[in-house]
Amino acid sequence: MTHVVVIGAGQAGSALVAKLRNSGFDGKVTLIGEEPVPPYQRPPLSKKYLLGEMELERLYLRPESFYSENGIDLHLNETVQSIDTADKAVIAGGHRIDYDELVLTTGSVPRRLPPAIGGLLEGVHVVRDLRDVDTMAPDFVEGRHALIVGGGYIGLEAAAVAASRGLKVTLVEMADRILQRVAAPETSAYFREMHARHGVEIIEGVGLETLVGDTRVTGARLSDGREIDVDFVIVGVGITPATTLAEEAGIEIENGIKTDAQGRTSTPHVWAAGDCASFPYKGGRIRLESVPNAIDQAECVAENIMGAGKDYVAKPWFWSDQYDIKLQIAGLNTGYDSVVTRAGDGDSVSFWYYAGDTLLAVDAMNAPRDYMIGKRLIEGGKSPAPSLIADPETDMKALMKL
Incomplete structure (x- = not known):
């Protein structure tokens, strides 16, 4: 057997x-x-x-x-x-x-902060498994100050939860902008503005120099010299x-x-x-x-x-939930050279990544229809003209027949 x-x-x-x-x-x-x-x-x-x-x-x-x-x-x-x-x-x-x-x-x-800069202090958390979340849960008390290290999706989701619970939130991202590694400037700007509306302070282009505290974290010193008092830290650096x-x-x-x-x-x-x-x-x-x-x-x-002899054909798609925004991503944007915006109502918008005339990926915020059509187009190897995507009068469903 x-x-x-x-x-x-x-x-x-x-x-x-x-x-x-x-x-x-x-x-x-x-x-x-x-x-x-x-x-x-x-x-x-x-x-x-x-x-x-x-x-x-x-x-x-x-x-x-x-x-x-x-x-x-x-x-x-x-x-x-x-x-x-x-x-x-x-x-x-x-x-x-x-x-x-x-x-x-x-x-x-999860990547952790080095011990030399306070990574082992109490109150410094990562988000990966049940034990991590159970350990950090008591820190989520209204009015406390949370420092989020890292402006990727993990860090932004943590910031959204903390802000929703009434905490003061500061997020530090060493790169020039949040989501720099994974998304276009348009997507970064969308989420930066959304978090600002919820009171999150986002500091970009500044790194964490060290955490401060004897046994438990009490503060942080940033690479630009500023010092801030914090009650706990969530590390979201990949x-x-x-x-x-x-x-x-x-x-x-x-x-x-x-x-x-x-x-x-x-x-x-x-x-x-x-x-x-x-x-x-x-x-x-x-x-x-x-x-x-x-x-x-x-x-x-x-x-x-069991002997199928079947190659795995990946169909990349991802999602992130922040506040009342659902981001859905279809495809991989690696190698893109232009981004087309398709505006919707309210907070609804989608950004379409192209390499030349080839559609690579779609970031859809509260735009499930754009996401589903984009996903089908990418998986079908179809690339509508960018002008069609940008035109609000375009019948998106008809693009599948191109």
Whole structure:
């Protein structure tokens, strides 16, 4: 009987074992997770869960009973110490588990501030897992001052939640503008203005020099010399793929665990999916940090373990919720040289990224119709003339017939 062992009980790991069973796999399945709770949704953690609008059980991707009912051996609160690829075994919780096929869905880890500048002080938080959010929740008291370090989507979402709870919020971004790495100036300006309306102070082009405090953070000194008093800090400066286990096992790494188009790593009988995995894409190699990618890639790997021989074709899309704004992103904007604005009503607007005449991506704020049409156009390889996108009289649905 084939035994599939999956290391990492997050979105990808949960999707993979469910897909195996739903596809008729009748071998043994083991899912190993470091946390004491079954796989859960991460996006609501720093929003509805932190705001007290969602209970823990509603975070679960599937009821805990799902795993036993489907013959999935779920190991919770268990750390994998090592992988022996020669003998096809993992050492987890001090005991050996043999495998026939191994899948790494180890996800990613948040970047933290160096200890030398106060990264280990109490009151300095990251946003990644349930424990992180449970630890920071008591700090969200109206009137307190929160410092957000990093102006990417993680930092902006944290700022939105804090401001919504009545906290004073200062966000510091070292780059010239928020979202500089991932979005056009138009999108940056949209969110800068929106946060300003909610009282968030955004400081761009200024870095954090050091945090101040004996055991707990009490303040921060910025690279321009100003000093501010703070009650706690949230660090949102990105994530890195969790590759330590793979590296120690001699599995090839390239911006994550390197896989082929079907999810195989450089080591026989070892696969990878989700945030931790990089894969071929349009003649290059990418790694996507998103829930849709974690699910789709994991399900593709599950099918390939069963012999499908199917290449994973990524359809990148992402989202971010801030206040009453829902940002939906279709495609990847890498290499864009122009941005077309399509205005809507109120806060509704979309920005369309082009490289020459080729449509690459769409940022849609409270514009679900623009997002859906943009996504279909990109996936279909269609690129309407920028003038059509900018024209408010254009029938967007008709663009699909071009």
